[in-house]
Amino acid sequence: MSKNYYKTLKVSRNASDEVIKKAYTTLAKKHHLDLNKDKMEFSNKRGKAKIYGRML
Numbered sequence: 001m002s003k004n005y006y007k008t009l010k011v012s013r014n015a016s017d018e019v020i021k022k023a024y025t026t027l028a029k030k031h032h033l034d035l036n037k038d039k040m041e042f043s044n045k046r047g048k049a050k051i052y053g054r055m056l
Helices: 005-009 017-030 039-049 051-055
Strands: none
Touching (some): 005 017
């Protein structure tokens, strides 16, 4: 199953690197372990925060 990382970040396929970085940072902060009190929920969302490196 392939993942659509652009959809996960809610950016268009022709988004600039700057827009992708901003979307990733927002997502990473939203799911950061120190900011997310529910660790179980965090572990499920952790994979989504790794997508930035795969896109650039």
